[in-house]
Amino acid sequence: MVKSRPHVTLSAATSIDGKIATVTGDSKLSSKQDSVRLHKLRSQVDAILVGKNTVLVDDPMLTVRHTKGKNPIRIILDSKGTISKNSKIIQTCNKIPTIVAVSHQISKSNLDKLKKFPIEIIMVGSNSINIKLLLKKLSDKKIKSVLVEGGGTVNWEFIKYDLFDELIITLSPFLIGGKNAVSLIDGNGFKKISNSPNLRLKSIKRLKNHLVLNYAKV
Numbered sequence: 001m002v003k004s005r006p007h008v009t010l011s012a013a014t015s016i017d018g019k020i021a022t023v024t025g026d027s028k029l030s031s032k033q034d035s036v037r038l039h040k041l042r043s044q045v046d047a048i049l050v051g052k053n054t055v056l057v058d059d060p061m062l063t064v065r066h067t068k069g070k071n072p073i074r075i076i077l078d079s080k081g082t083i084s085k086n087s088k089i090i091q092t093c094n095k096i097p098t099i100v101a102v103s104h105q106i107s108k109s110n111l112d113k114l115k116k117f118p119i120e121i122i123m124v125g126s127n128s129i130n131i132k133l134l135l136k137k138l139s140d141k142k143i144k145s146v147l148v149e150g151g152g153t154v155n156w157e158f159i160k161y162d163l164f165d166e167l168i169i170t171l172s173p174f175l176i177g178g179k180n181a182v183s184l185i186d187g188n189g190f191k192k193i194s195n196s197p198n199l200r201l202k203s204i205k206r207l208k209n210h211l212v213l214n215y216a217k218v
């Protein structure tokens with residue numbers, strides 16, 4: 001029987017005050033050592049998933065470069081299909097398998113533009129992307145593990161709908177502040193602590209001044 005969803009790990013580097021980027025979008029929080037750790041983790045999963053804003057702000061590659069290993073499939077949540085053709089993701093989609101998840105909100109012209117690239121388009125959800133349904137479709141494609149690398153809006157969606165199994169946080173030795181800086185989890189947040197998922201601290205790894213915290217959902 002096909003499992004209804006892949007194993008989902010949320011991963012981020014945060015400042016001590018829980019921010020994943022400054023108000024200007026600077027998110028360079030990892031050390032070289034932590035990047036090697038992250039890339040090892042990337043090489044062990046089937047897919048890596050980020051939101052549209054992360055692509056817009058960071059222009060990431062989402063590949064394995066600081067260690068040897070296979071690149072995971074890249075998945076971008078982009079309801080309206082507005083990802084730039086100049087982004088590194090689109091520029092390299094002929095070499096690295098890439099899925100763009102869109103919703104029925106997408107205009108015909110954006111869909112036609114996306115169809116010109118060698119990517120897979122998955123349409124799920126009427127307004128926003130229906131993550132539960134997306135995970136089911138990924139499972140049907142034999143994708144067994146997904147590493148969610150943010151940003152804060154996407155992280156909240158996975159937590160709100162209880163669609164994750166593990167959380168790996170690199171606590172970086174920085175203080176960012178600013179109420180408009182991006183937090184590990186944005187969105188509306190829970191109203192009560194009792195609504196929060198229960199987490200068990202599985203391990204702590206010290207990488208000089210960075211701490212890698214690995215939590216499992218109880």
Ligand SMILES: NC(=O)C1=CN([C@@H]2O[C@H](COP(=O)(O)OP(=O)(O)OC[C@H]3O[C@@H](n4cnc5c(N)ncnc54)[C@H](O)[C@@H]3O)[C@@H](O)[C@H]2O)C=CC1
Nearest residue numbers: 012013020021027051052053054129150151152153154157
């Ligand atoms: N330090 C770290 O580990 C990381 C930091 N970042 C930072 O996070 C920031 C971006 O975070 P956010 O602005 O919160 O944007 P995001 O990257 O979470 O993207 C959110 C966007 O994704 C699209 N989307 C489509 N369907 C969605 C769904 N069902 N749920 C959620 N989003 C959906 C929407 O357009 C939404 O506005 C950047 O500044 C980036 O640098 C991003 C990844 C890792």
Ligand SMILES: Nc1nc(O)c(N)c(N[C@@H]2O[C@H](COP(=O)(O)O)[C@@H](O)[C@H]2O)n1
Nearest residue numbers: 011012013027030058060061062063149
């Ligand atoms: N999920 C996560 N965990 C960490 O520990 C991180 N340092 C990051 N950084 C994010 O990775 C993206 C860059 O990827 P490439 O180096 O271009 O492949 C970028 O979105 C950073 O915010 N993420």
